[in-house]
Amino acid sequence: MEEEIKAEFNKMGFVLEEEEEILKKCLAFCINYNLKPSDIVSSWEVYYLNRQLDESTVKNVEMDGFLLHLQNERKEAIVKDESGLHVYSSNDVDMILNLEDGDTKEGIPGTPTNKSEYIHSEPYDSTPQTNGKIHSSGKPSKLITPFGQRTNKFVVKSSINSVPNTENGIEETDYENHEDDIIRKVQPGRRCSLTVHGSKPETGCRFMYDRIEDRWNALENRIKKHTIALVSSNLLEEPVDPTVSSQKSIVTVGMICCDGEGHLNEKSTMLQSSVEHSGGQRVRLELQNLSKYSIFPGQIVGIEGHNPSGHCLVASKIVDTIPLSSRTDADLHPSKKQSMSEESRSSDSSCRQAELSLIIASGPFTTTDNLFFEPLVELLAYANRKLPQLLILVGPFVDSEHPEIKKGTADRSFDEIFQHEILRRLQDYAEYVGSHARVIIVPSIRDANHDFVFPQPAFDIDPADLKHQITSLTNPGILEANQVKMGCCSVDILKHLSGEEISRNPTAGTASDRMSRLANHILGQRSFYPLYPPAEGIPLDFSLAPEAIEISLIPDILILPSDMKYFVKVVSLGGRGEGEEQVKCICMNPGRLAKGEGGGTFVELNYYGNPDSINASIISI
Template sequence: MGIAVRPSHISPPARYIRTPTAPFPPNLCVNPRERNCERARGRERERAMEEEIKAMFNESGFTLDEAEEEEVLRKCFTFCINYKLSPSDLVSSWDVYYLNRLLTESTVQNAEMDGFLLHLQNEVKEAVIKEEPNLHVYSSKDVDMILNNEDEYSKEDDIGTPTHRSNLSPEQSDPMHQTSGKAYSSGKASTLITPFGQRTEKFVVRFSINRQSGGENGKMEHDVESSEDDFIKKVQPHKRCSLAINGTKPEPGCRFMYDRTEDRFNALENRIKRHESALVASGLYEEPVDPTLASQKSIFSVGMICCDGEGHLNDKSILLQSSVEHSSGQCVRLDLQRLGQFSIFPGQIVGVEGNNPSGHCLIASKIIESVPVNALADVFPPPAKKQALEQEIASTDPASSSQELSVIIAAGPFTTTDNLFFEPLTELLAYARRKMPQLLVLLGPFVDAEHPEVRRGSIDMTFDDIFHQGIVGKLQDYVEYLGDAARVVLVPSIRDANHDFVFPQPGFDILPLGIKHQITSLTNPGTFEANEVKVGCCTVDVLKQLSGEETSRNPKDGIPSDRMSRLAYHILSQRSFYPLFPPAEGIPLDLSLAPEALHFSLVPNVLILPSDMKYFVKVVPLGGRIEGEPQAKCICINPGRLAKGEGGGTFVELNYRGTPDSASASVIGI
């Protein structure tokens, strides 16, 4: 094959012909020297503006990292050009970004430039929306709606979806649509159908105890809305219950995370002494002695279970640390080979009967895990607590029925992971409006720090604004709807992004709302009395943490004990909301703040322990193992989580009638 050659008579294309009348392109007409001069003048203007930006940063108290100064100034100059900002406006925006991100260093670093750019973009968007309120900024959700031929103005609203906004004013509902990149950016009500709104059954009984209608526990599932003999109706719902808060420490705004080794030592020593006093006061045990001394005869000692290493507790690594008074805080190895069954964990205070023939190992013949019910060293509350009780009881309705209480209990998160619409909470409140319980107990987290949108930092609102608009605003509508008979108790969590990260934890400060008499904030942990029913609450997942640290031996007959009841029994027997020591990773335990807040003297009638483990409602007996010792019972409740991923979770509906055995409860899924 030959090579094709253009014939000589064919002219080249017209665009390649240069005629005298055709001008050169502009960039070819400019003198190269003039072009270089123009570039130099542009670079001088850029340097001048960068120097002005640097001066404004220095004037505002910020400095630039010398190693990254050139790169930071170049990006700041680009931001000024793209968003038409003066150097002073740019530094003012950086000041806002610096405060919102809670940055501690005054050095402007290149690593923060991407986040600062996102902040500037959000500011520009908010300014445009403010100037044109009816402007709709389209997002990926709008594109999905158009492609799926969804009607933006659908009239059929599903309760619990973002379209249900009757309880929020337009000023409250608009910002919630702008908190997430997955939500609509306009002020119009969204018709987005979320996975939570697509569930088939709204309220299904998952588990129940002492329920007159329905089959066996956990086997009867039906819609609670159609139940005509619901046990909640057997207590007059319109009668306001009495409410007394036991203790108010730690207080909001307290100074925390300044604990010392001495504070932790004193808190643990006081726990050991408290158990010693209670066991001796019962008259069933003799005065404890030093377990580290060699003795051929049987001895009785009290101490704390410890592990001799950093690994998991096992039969070979158990130590017993007695009090300073008896053993100067020294530890002795504890041998449990003679015991047919036991259940222990680090931090547990126990009484041990046994002998120590060598002085190096205490061979146990019996372990006393629980303090006798009839021998409490501190039955009477402190004077400050007693005054608070009398003042609160005096302000309540004296005609309220005692020892009868209808309550709905739910634990956060209260919104699904794909949005911040708080749909599960909306449906829970709609259910509570129909059932009208005397008390609604909500336990955190409310603004979950582990929510994907919160962790990404892509929210255009403060955490306090989300809490007040998404949570407190809905609760205020709820109590206004039901009237003065409705009462709500809020218990915070260390996972709340809008609250102090410390344990024990102060309650929320919601006094400016003027609804203190109906919406009450409790400490975490905390106890209260409603219609003389003693209730204890703790939102730290102590059940899950105890489950990971506990070591136990089942009876020789092979009958395993109920694990959930055993874990709850540890809380009651130790008289502590958090008996585990050292604390689990991530728990900000501060024993200098209010160590008495972790301790409770009297066995509560109801103990609420939210956990990621499976929900349950169990009557746990305490005491009565020794002849002549009274027995107490407590209803231990794990309501589960109201929201799980992109779907609904569970909550508990409880009716208490005098004693735990006569109470009835149901775990309801949504």
């Protein structure tokens, strides 16, 4: 059986470091948990991706962590099979012990404000009720959930502080936790300008009419655009047909493909050129002569190499990004710009500086054990104190993966949950903070109350008076606030790319920033979802608006929520072509606001004119 386990690891491309010890432990795992060799290797693949391990080497030091992963998988399988079974944890013990304690204020979220007495007198719904309405689902004050049992409300996980964190020499004072005092407000009370670039697909559009012709045309147009950009920037010569045998060095542009099902590898890499140059035919791509590369299916690349036999193109150079000089902000057609603020068009342009304070959070916004939306209440309470100019919330809001939603045990419709738990809370926040407050909501394909399609139309917000302060963006979407350009996509493209990308570093053992590399792929390909074919479960519809997935301009801030580890990184683009300047972009994964029965993370960011002048913090809630 040990030989079978070893063969399965080798089949999937993994190498065993301490082979004898690892095989003994894997054999024990198979016996204890009644697993087959193929099952143990499949579980290792999931563990390998979740831990973001850079090397395909199975190390003995990872076996203890892998055992915990197997135990969690086994527990989840048992709970799934026996839905009425409850697995007790330390959270349950804490709840039982605290039921006798009459003081539950530690577990009840309060609105942090400058008035300390207001903090302790606020009921559970900490966002003030200014419209006289009461939330229908406010939980009883005596009910203590695992989320409410945490001791530290806001803990800074990591931060980037490239400018002083003071204003006029006076440090900000925090009434609740001095460690929260990371970011200083930028121009508090001033309403930021807001412009949305592009509004497609439109709300109420028809979908599920995707044809093979639409997909083919969309992919062909991507190859053509990349070809024109690479040739016009003098990075490559005029491309030729890569399928014709030639002893001379040739140049071509095409899309990376896999020659069959399964993951891409060096032996299965194909290049599909355009109809104009090769009739859309594919040719095998040999990468052995490249010292460094990073490719994935659907990536458009420029290749320099030779094809002596006509059956295999041996690459000597690869260009995987569109040069910055090929597309500028001025190229964006005026019809694609939709202003969302009348006052921003008439206001003095000198007042609109490229400075912005914002808070970014991604759903789910409630824990898996209830539909009380406690993490969202805490986030809005935090925003009440910090007063950001822009609050960006990325779905899912009514998560189709939530246990109560999946089982159909919720006593309200999905639209009612969205209206009462999300929009009413946001309306109360906007009314309490004042007219300068702005909220952006971005849907997700996991939203049970919205269209299951990608690209995805914006939410149809009602009543209309909310639209002055609460704006719904398409998924993906690009907006501009105070001249700060931002792009956002709620589909987990980072995780999908991580599972499909193959790469080679110039020297063995060299550490590479994988998250920055994945974010660079998205910016370099000028696409929010450059992967093709899409990951399983992604309803990519090319009949709607394939241009909606394109990144029409390089954003200053790129928001990519993911199940992978949170981060905020400044990535650099360009600088390859002659005279081409480098452009920097802040790429971030704010994490999930709710994780299981506990809180997750969100990002607080102050932008001061350029990506090198920011204060950013990833805060655990």
